[in-house]
Amino acid sequence: METQIDYFLRLLEAAVYGGLVGYERQLRLKSAGIRTHMLIALGAALMMIISKYAFFDVLSYSQVDLDPSRVASQVVSSIGFIGVGAILTYRHGVEGLTTSASIWCVTAIGLAVGAGMHLLALFATVLILLVQILLHQRNFLDGLPGSLEGRLIVHLKGDTQMMEKIVNELRNKKVKKLQAIVLAYDSENLIFKLNFTIQREEELSFIVISLSQYEQITEVENVKTL
Missing domain, CATH: 3.30.70.260 (ACT domain)
Incomplete structure:
Protein backbone atom coordinates (compact mmCIF):
# COMPACT_ATOMS: atom_id res chain seq x y z
CA MET A 1 0.00 0.00 0.00
CA GLU A 2 1.35 3.41 -0.99
CA THR A 3 1.99 5.94 1.76
CA GLN A 4 1.88 9.72 1.84
CA ILE A 5 5.70 9.71 1.59
CA ASP A 6 5.39 7.81 -1.69
CA TYR A 7 3.03 10.48 -3.00
CA PHE A 8 5.40 13.27 -1.94
CA LEU A 9 8.30 11.63 -3.73
CA ARG A 10 6.24 11.25 -6.89
CA LEU A 11 5.42 14.96 -6.85
CA LEU A 12 9.08 15.80 -6.41
CA GLU A 13 10.06 13.47 -9.20
CA ALA A 14 7.47 14.96 -11.56
CA ALA A 15 8.61 18.50 -10.71
CA VAL A 16 12.24 17.57 -11.41
CA TYR A 17 11.39 15.96 -14.74
CA GLY A 18 9.22 18.90 -15.75
CA GLY A 19 11.97 21.31 -14.73
CA LEU A 20 14.53 19.50 -16.84
CA VAL A 21 12.28 19.73 -19.90
CA GLY A 22 11.55 23.37 -19.17
CA TYR A 23 15.26 24.14 -18.80
CA GLU A 24 15.91 22.72 -22.24
CA ARG A 25 13.04 24.78 -23.69
CA GLN A 26 14.32 27.92 -21.97
CA LEU A 27 17.77 27.45 -23.43
CA ARG A 28 16.09 27.43 -26.85
CA LEU A 29 14.31 30.72 -26.05
CA LYS A 30 10.80 29.26 -25.92
CA SER A 31 8.03 31.10 -24.13
CA ALA A 32 7.19 28.32 -21.68
CA GLY A 33 10.28 27.69 -19.59
CA ILE A 34 11.29 26.02 -16.37
CA ARG A 35 8.50 27.23 -14.10
CA THR A 36 5.71 26.50 -16.58
CA HIS A 37 6.87 22.96 -17.26
CA MET A 38 7.44 22.20 -13.60
CA LEU A 39 3.94 23.33 -12.70
CA ILE A 40 2.33 21.34 -15.50
CA ALA A 41 4.21 18.17 -14.55
CA LEU A 42 3.47 18.66 -10.87
CA GLY A 43 -0.23 19.20 -11.54
CA ALA A 44 -0.48 16.18 -13.81
CA ALA A 45 1.18 13.95 -11.21
CA LEU A 46 -1.09 15.22 -8.48
CA MET A 47 -4.21 14.57 -10.58
CA MET A 48 -3.00 11.10 -11.44
CA ILE A 49 -2.42 10.23 -7.79
CA ILE A 50 -5.87 11.49 -6.92
CA SER A 51 -7.48 9.46 -9.71
CA LYS A 52 -5.76 6.25 -8.57
CA TYR A 53 -5.85 6.43 -4.80
CA ALA A 54 -8.33 8.99 -3.50
CA PHE A 55 -11.49 6.88 -3.69
CA PHE A 56 -10.53 3.57 -2.08
CA ASP A 57 -12.77 4.27 0.91
CA VAL A 58 -15.83 4.70 -1.36
CA LEU A 59 -15.12 1.61 -3.44
CA SER A 60 -14.94 -0.57 -0.34
CA TYR A 61 -18.75 -0.57 -0.15
CA SER A 62 -20.26 -3.42 -2.15
CA GLN A 63 -23.32 -1.43 -3.21
CA VAL A 64 -21.17 1.29 -4.84
CA ASP A 65 -20.41 0.88 -8.53
CA LEU A 66 -18.58 3.86 -10.04
CA ASP A 67 -15.46 4.99 -11.86
CA PRO A 68 -13.87 7.58 -9.57
CA SER A 69 -11.09 8.38 -12.04
CA ARG A 70 -13.65 10.16 -14.24
CA VAL A 71 -13.69 13.05 -11.74
CA ALA A 72 -10.06 13.95 -12.21
CA SER A 73 -10.16 13.39 -15.99
CA GLN A 74 -13.15 15.69 -16.46
CA VAL A 75 -11.57 18.41 -14.35
CA VAL A 76 -8.40 18.21 -16.41
CA SER A 77 -10.43 18.67 -19.59
CA SER A 78 -12.57 21.53 -18.36
CA ILE A 79 -9.92 23.59 -16.55
CA GLY A 80 -8.24 24.26 -19.90
CA PHE A 81 -10.91 26.84 -20.76
CA ILE A 82 -10.01 28.88 -17.68
CA GLY A 83 -6.30 28.45 -18.25
CA VAL A 84 -6.53 29.76 -21.80
CA GLY A 85 -8.24 32.87 -20.47
CA ALA A 86 -5.08 33.71 -18.50
CA ILE A 87 -2.90 33.75 -21.63
CA LEU A 88 -2.57 37.10 -23.36
CA THR A 89 -0.66 38.39 -26.36
CA TYR A 90 0.85 41.78 -25.62
CA ARG A 91 3.35 43.84 -27.62
CA HIS A 92 4.65 40.94 -29.70
CA GLY A 93 5.02 38.72 -26.63
CA VAL A 94 2.99 36.19 -24.71
CA GLU A 95 2.11 36.59 -21.05
CA GLY A 96 0.19 34.38 -18.69
CA LEU A 97 1.52 30.90 -19.46
CA THR A 98 2.79 30.40 -15.92
CA THR A 99 -0.45 31.75 -14.52
CA SER A 100 -2.38 29.30 -16.66
CA ALA A 101 -0.21 26.43 -15.39
CA SER A 102 -0.67 27.53 -11.79
CA ILE A 103 -4.44 27.56 -12.28
CA TRP A 104 -4.23 23.98 -13.42
CA CYS A 105 -2.13 23.02 -10.38
CA VAL A 106 -4.43 24.79 -7.96
CA THR A 107 -7.33 22.83 -9.45
CA ALA A 108 -5.48 19.63 -8.59
CA ILE A 109 -4.93 20.87 -5.05
CA GLY A 110 -8.65 21.45 -4.72
CA LEU A 111 -9.33 17.88 -5.86
CA ALA A 112 -6.85 16.57 -3.33
CA VAL A 113 -8.42 18.47 -0.46
CA GLY A 114 -11.89 17.40 -1.50
CA ALA A 115 -10.73 13.77 -1.53
CA GLY A 116 -9.37 14.08 1.99
CA MET A 117 -5.70 13.99 0.95
CA HIS A 118 -4.80 16.98 3.08
CA LEU A 119 -1.07 16.39 3.53
CA LEU A 120 -0.62 15.81 -0.18
CA ALA A 121 -2.44 19.04 -1.02
CA LEU A 122 -0.35 20.98 1.51
CA PHE A 123 2.89 19.60 0.15
CA ALA A 124 1.88 20.41 -3.45
CA THR A 125 0.99 23.96 -2.40
CA VAL A 126 4.41 24.46 -0.85
CA LEU A 127 6.11 23.12 -3.97
CA ILE A 128 4.12 25.43 -6.24
CA LEU A 129 4.91 28.45 -4.08
CA LEU A 130 8.61 27.59 -4.12
CA VAL A 131 8.53 27.29 -7.91
CA GLN A 132 6.63 30.55 -8.33
CA ILE A 133 8.60 32.64 -5.83
CA LEU A 134 12.16 31.31 -6.04
CA LEU A 135 12.37 30.70 -9.78
CA HIS A 136 10.67 34.01 -10.49
CA GLN A 137 13.79 35.71 -9.11
CA ARG A 138 16.26 35.96 -11.96
CA ASN A 139 19.35 35.76 -9.73
CA PHE A 140 18.16 32.40 -8.39
CA LEU A 141 19.26 30.77 -11.69
CA ASP A 142 22.40 32.81 -12.28
CA GLY A 143 24.65 29.84 -11.65
CA LEU A 144 23.21 27.79 -14.51
CA PRO A 145 24.72 28.07 -17.99
CA GLY A 146 22.47 30.08 -20.30
CA SER A 147 19.85 30.22 -17.58
Whole structure:
Protein backbone atom coordinates (compact mmCIF):
# COMPACT_ATOMS: atom_id res chain seq x y z
CA MET A 1 0.00 0.00 0.00
CA GLU A 2 1.35 3.41 -0.99
CA THR A 3 1.99 5.94 1.76
CA GLN A 4 1.88 9.72 1.84
CA ILE A 5 5.70 9.71 1.59
CA ASP A 6 5.39 7.81 -1.69
CA TYR A 7 3.03 10.48 -3.00
CA PHE A 8 5.40 13.27 -1.94
CA LEU A 9 8.30 11.63 -3.73
CA ARG A 10 6.24 11.25 -6.89
CA LEU A 11 5.42 14.96 -6.85
CA LEU A 12 9.08 15.80 -6.41
CA GLU A 13 10.06 13.47 -9.20
CA ALA A 14 7.47 14.96 -11.56
CA ALA A 15 8.61 18.50 -10.71
CA VAL A 16 12.24 17.57 -11.41
CA TYR A 17 11.39 15.96 -14.74
CA GLY A 18 9.22 18.90 -15.75
CA GLY A 19 11.97 21.31 -14.73
CA LEU A 20 14.53 19.50 -16.84
CA VAL A 21 12.28 19.73 -19.90
CA GLY A 22 11.55 23.37 -19.17
CA TYR A 23 15.26 24.14 -18.80
CA GLU A 24 15.91 22.72 -22.24
CA ARG A 25 13.04 24.78 -23.69
CA GLN A 26 14.32 27.92 -21.97
CA LEU A 27 17.77 27.45 -23.43
CA ARG A 28 16.09 27.43 -26.85
CA LEU A 29 14.31 30.72 -26.05
CA LYS A 30 10.80 29.26 -25.92
CA SER A 31 8.03 31.10 -24.13
CA ALA A 32 7.19 28.32 -21.68
CA GLY A 33 10.28 27.69 -19.59
CA ILE A 34 11.29 26.02 -16.37
CA ARG A 35 8.50 27.23 -14.10
CA THR A 36 5.71 26.50 -16.58
CA HIS A 37 6.87 22.96 -17.26
CA MET A 38 7.44 22.20 -13.60
CA LEU A 39 3.94 23.33 -12.70
CA ILE A 40 2.33 21.34 -15.50
CA ALA A 41 4.21 18.17 -14.55
CA LEU A 42 3.47 18.66 -10.87
CA GLY A 43 -0.23 19.20 -11.54
CA ALA A 44 -0.48 16.18 -13.81
CA ALA A 45 1.18 13.95 -11.21
CA LEU A 46 -1.09 15.22 -8.48
CA MET A 47 -4.21 14.57 -10.58
CA MET A 48 -3.00 11.10 -11.44
CA ILE A 49 -2.42 10.23 -7.79
CA ILE A 50 -5.87 11.49 -6.92
CA SER A 51 -7.48 9.46 -9.71
CA LYS A 52 -5.76 6.25 -8.57
CA TYR A 53 -5.85 6.43 -4.80
CA ALA A 54 -8.33 8.99 -3.50
CA PHE A 55 -11.49 6.88 -3.69
CA PHE A 56 -10.53 3.57 -2.08
CA ASP A 57 -12.77 4.27 0.91
CA VAL A 58 -15.83 4.70 -1.36
CA LEU A 59 -15.12 1.61 -3.44
CA SER A 60 -14.94 -0.57 -0.34
CA TYR A 61 -18.75 -0.57 -0.15
CA SER A 62 -20.26 -3.42 -2.15
CA GLN A 63 -23.32 -1.43 -3.21
CA VAL A 64 -21.17 1.29 -4.84
CA ASP A 65 -20.41 0.88 -8.53
CA LEU A 66 -18.58 3.86 -10.04
CA ASP A 67 -15.46 4.99 -11.86
CA PRO A 68 -13.87 7.58 -9.57
CA SER A 69 -11.09 8.38 -12.04
CA ARG A 70 -13.65 10.16 -14.24
CA VAL A 71 -13.69 13.05 -11.74
CA ALA A 72 -10.06 13.95 -12.21
CA SER A 73 -10.16 13.39 -15.99
CA GLN A 74 -13.15 15.69 -16.46
CA VAL A 75 -11.57 18.41 -14.35
CA VAL A 76 -8.40 18.21 -16.41
CA SER A 77 -10.43 18.67 -19.59
CA SER A 78 -12.57 21.53 -18.36
CA ILE A 79 -9.92 23.59 -16.55
CA GLY A 80 -8.24 24.26 -19.90
CA PHE A 81 -10.91 26.84 -20.76
CA ILE A 82 -10.01 28.88 -17.68
CA GLY A 83 -6.30 28.45 -18.25
CA VAL A 84 -6.53 29.76 -21.80
CA GLY A 85 -8.24 32.87 -20.47
CA ALA A 86 -5.08 33.71 -18.50
CA ILE A 87 -2.90 33.75 -21.63
CA LEU A 88 -2.57 37.10 -23.36
CA THR A 89 -0.66 38.39 -26.36
CA TYR A 90 0.85 41.78 -25.62
CA ARG A 91 3.35 43.84 -27.62
CA HIS A 92 4.65 40.94 -29.70
CA GLY A 93 5.02 38.72 -26.63
CA VAL A 94 2.99 36.19 -24.71
CA GLU A 95 2.11 36.59 -21.05
CA GLY A 96 0.19 34.38 -18.69
CA LEU A 97 1.52 30.90 -19.46
CA THR A 98 2.79 30.40 -15.92
CA THR A 99 -0.45 31.75 -14.52
CA SER A 100 -2.38 29.30 -16.66
CA ALA A 101 -0.21 26.43 -15.39
CA SER A 102 -0.67 27.53 -11.79
CA ILE A 103 -4.44 27.56 -12.28
CA TRP A 104 -4.23 23.98 -13.42
CA CYS A 105 -2.13 23.02 -10.38
CA VAL A 106 -4.43 24.79 -7.96
CA THR A 107 -7.33 22.83 -9.45
CA ALA A 108 -5.48 19.63 -8.59
CA ILE A 109 -4.93 20.87 -5.05
CA GLY A 110 -8.65 21.45 -4.72
CA LEU A 111 -9.33 17.88 -5.86
CA ALA A 112 -6.85 16.57 -3.33
CA VAL A 113 -8.42 18.47 -0.46
CA GLY A 114 -11.89 17.40 -1.50
CA ALA A 115 -10.73 13.77 -1.53
CA GLY A 116 -9.37 14.08 1.99
CA MET A 117 -5.70 13.99 0.95
CA HIS A 118 -4.80 16.98 3.08
CA LEU A 119 -1.07 16.39 3.53
CA LEU A 120 -0.62 15.81 -0.18
CA ALA A 121 -2.44 19.04 -1.02
CA LEU A 122 -0.35 20.98 1.51
CA PHE A 123 2.89 19.60 0.15
CA ALA A 124 1.88 20.41 -3.45
CA THR A 125 0.99 23.96 -2.40
CA VAL A 126 4.41 24.46 -0.85
CA LEU A 127 6.11 23.12 -3.97
CA ILE A 128 4.12 25.43 -6.24
CA LEU A 129 4.91 28.45 -4.08
CA LEU A 130 8.61 27.59 -4.12
CA VAL A 131 8.53 27.29 -7.91
CA GLN A 132 6.63 30.55 -8.33
CA ILE A 133 8.60 32.64 -5.83
CA LEU A 134 12.16 31.31 -6.04
CA LEU A 135 12.37 30.70 -9.78
CA HIS A 136 10.67 34.01 -10.49
CA GLN A 137 13.79 35.71 -9.11
CA ARG A 138 16.26 35.96 -11.96
CA ASN A 139 19.35 35.76 -9.73
CA PHE A 140 18.16 32.40 -8.39
CA LEU A 141 19.26 30.77 -11.69
CA ASP A 142 22.40 32.81 -12.28
CA GLY A 143 24.65 29.84 -11.65
CA LEU A 144 23.21 27.79 -14.51
CA PRO A 145 24.72 28.07 -17.99
CA GLY A 146 22.47 30.08 -20.30
CA SER A 147 19.85 30.22 -17.58
CA LEU A 148 18.36 33.60 -18.44
CA GLU A 149 16.67 34.51 -21.68
CA GLY A 150 16.23 37.99 -23.04
CA ARG A 151 13.84 39.43 -25.62
CA LEU A 152 13.98 42.92 -27.05
CA ILE A 153 11.69 44.54 -29.62
CA VAL A 154 13.70 46.98 -31.73
CA HIS A 155 12.16 49.77 -33.86
CA LEU A 156 14.54 50.68 -36.66
CA LYS A 157 14.48 53.35 -39.37
CA GLY A 158 16.15 51.23 -42.01
CA ASP A 159 16.03 47.96 -43.90
CA THR A 160 17.02 44.34 -43.30
CA GLN A 161 20.61 45.05 -44.28
CA MET A 162 20.88 47.54 -41.42
CA MET A 163 19.31 44.99 -39.10
CA GLU A 164 21.84 42.35 -40.14
CA LYS A 165 24.68 44.83 -39.55
CA ILE A 166 23.43 45.50 -36.01
CA VAL A 167 23.00 41.79 -35.28
CA ASN A 168 26.51 40.96 -36.55
CA GLU A 169 28.03 43.70 -34.42
CA LEU A 170 26.21 42.36 -31.36
CA ARG A 171 27.51 38.87 -32.15
CA ASN A 172 31.02 40.29 -32.32
CA LYS A 173 30.44 41.62 -28.81
CA LYS A 174 29.86 38.01 -27.67
CA VAL A 175 26.08 38.18 -27.23
CA LYS A 176 25.12 34.50 -26.82
CA LYS A 177 22.62 32.62 -28.98
CA LEU A 178 21.47 35.79 -30.69
CA GLN A 179 18.48 35.46 -33.01
CA ALA A 180 16.71 38.19 -35.00
CA ILE A 181 13.09 37.85 -36.17
CA VAL A 182 11.41 40.45 -38.40
CA LEU A 183 7.97 41.40 -37.05
CA ALA A 184 6.96 44.27 -39.34
CA TYR A 185 8.54 46.00 -42.31
CA ASP A 186 7.72 48.78 -44.77
CA SER A 187 9.75 51.04 -47.06
CA GLU A 188 11.23 53.09 -44.21
CA ASN A 189 10.72 51.29 -40.92
CA LEU A 190 11.54 47.85 -39.57
CA ILE A 191 10.47 46.19 -36.32
CA PHE A 192 12.35 43.10 -35.27
CA LYS A 193 12.73 40.94 -32.17
CA LEU A 194 16.07 39.96 -30.66
CA ASN A 195 16.29 36.71 -28.71
CA PHE A 196 19.43 35.93 -26.72
CA THR A 197 20.73 34.39 -23.50
CA ILE A 198 22.49 36.14 -20.65
CA GLN A 199 24.06 35.15 -17.35
CA ARG A 200 23.34 38.34 -15.40
CA GLU A 201 20.98 41.31 -15.61
CA GLU A 202 23.96 43.58 -16.29
CA GLU A 203 24.41 41.92 -19.67
CA LEU A 204 20.92 43.00 -20.70
CA SER A 205 21.78 46.60 -19.84
CA PHE A 206 24.94 46.28 -21.92
CA ILE A 207 22.94 45.14 -24.95
CA VAL A 208 20.41 47.97 -24.57
CA ILE A 209 23.22 50.53 -24.29
CA SER A 210 24.87 49.05 -27.39
CA LEU A 211 21.63 49.41 -29.35
CA SER A 212 21.12 53.00 -28.17
CA GLN A 213 24.31 54.01 -29.98
CA TYR A 214 22.61 53.56 -33.35
CA GLU A 215 20.82 56.70 -34.51
CA GLN A 216 18.55 54.61 -36.73
CA ILE A 217 17.02 52.84 -33.72
CA THR A 218 14.08 54.83 -32.38
CA GLU A 219 12.80 52.52 -29.63
CA VAL A 220 13.83 49.39 -27.72
CA GLU A 221 11.24 47.41 -25.74
CA ASN A 222 12.10 44.79 -23.15
CA VAL A 223 9.69 41.86 -23.50
CA LYS A 224 8.94 39.96 -20.29
CA THR A 225 9.89 36.30 -20.14
CA LEU A 226 7.70 33.53 -18.69
